[in-house]
Amino acid sequence: MVSEEALWKALEGVMDPEVPVLSVVDLGVIRRVAQEDTVIHVDLAPTYTGCPAMDVIQKRVEEGLAEFGPVVVHTVLDPPWTTDWMSEAGRAKLEAYGIAPPVGKASDKRSLWAVQPTVHCPRCKSQNTELISLFGSTACKSLYQCRDCQEPFDYFKCL
Template sequence: MVSSEQSAGLIASDGGAREADESDLPRAWQVLEQVMDPEVPVVSVVDLGIIREISWVDGHLRVAITPTYSGCPATELIESEIAKALERAGFRAPRLERRLAPAWTTDWISAQGRERLRAFGIAPPAGSTSKRSLLGEKDAICCPHCGSHDTEVVSQFGSTACKALYRCRACLEPFDYFKCI
């Protein structure tokens, strides 16, 4: 049985807070490089650019996360996987902060993330979020299978809300395109 003194200590507990070690932040980044996006399991949350900041606050690791869009159905799962990975790595009670501003943009996807998307068969975002399409300009979407620029939109809606379905006219293969947002 827990005494009232012990229970008071549990209530007042700092949840494992400790002083930061100089290796903590680089190690946390390394851990998060291994946490993959559940919808595209070849890119990490770091590759996607959704990890905005890692810092040490009040004796705990704090991770600021910006979802790819505010209604993304995978956000809670991603946050859960991040917390579990950090806890397995020895970071007790990491604090996750969801940041919606500034809004995530495909410009934040790393070069490595873009290459991993391409190798997986998903065309990475072309160009940037310059909104040139509003002026009638179309980005050339390159087929991730054969490299041809002779591609066409089949549907603005692909396997997830952040992707469109394209087809290559050269190799005739369909593929997802990660939309610029």
């Protein structure tokens, strides 16, 4: 029997294919991992409905835990994944990588539909930034630009 702790530890080494500094644990997509009989069950919450990385993530999770026994990944839609589940460590890693971490809480759906958050530049830390496009290089990101250092940067948007 493998301890849950060992399984979580192994998952910390499974990286997101599109944001390679974040592990699946940092991302908050692993909702449960446990061994029952010999089989390891993982509950995985997809980030975006159409995110093409989800198939790769699932495969990497299976590979990452393969040494402990057969792995079954269950996709769980509910409660839906939210950026609120991203770990503090994950947020810090994102920022160090040059992606601004999500600002605020995503719990109020109608608020997602309205005001823009104040996003600070991950490079020079200026608050003087502007939204270039709500949709960025991947489903989870928006494109911003810093008005002070002029650098364009990705913002991991609240969901």
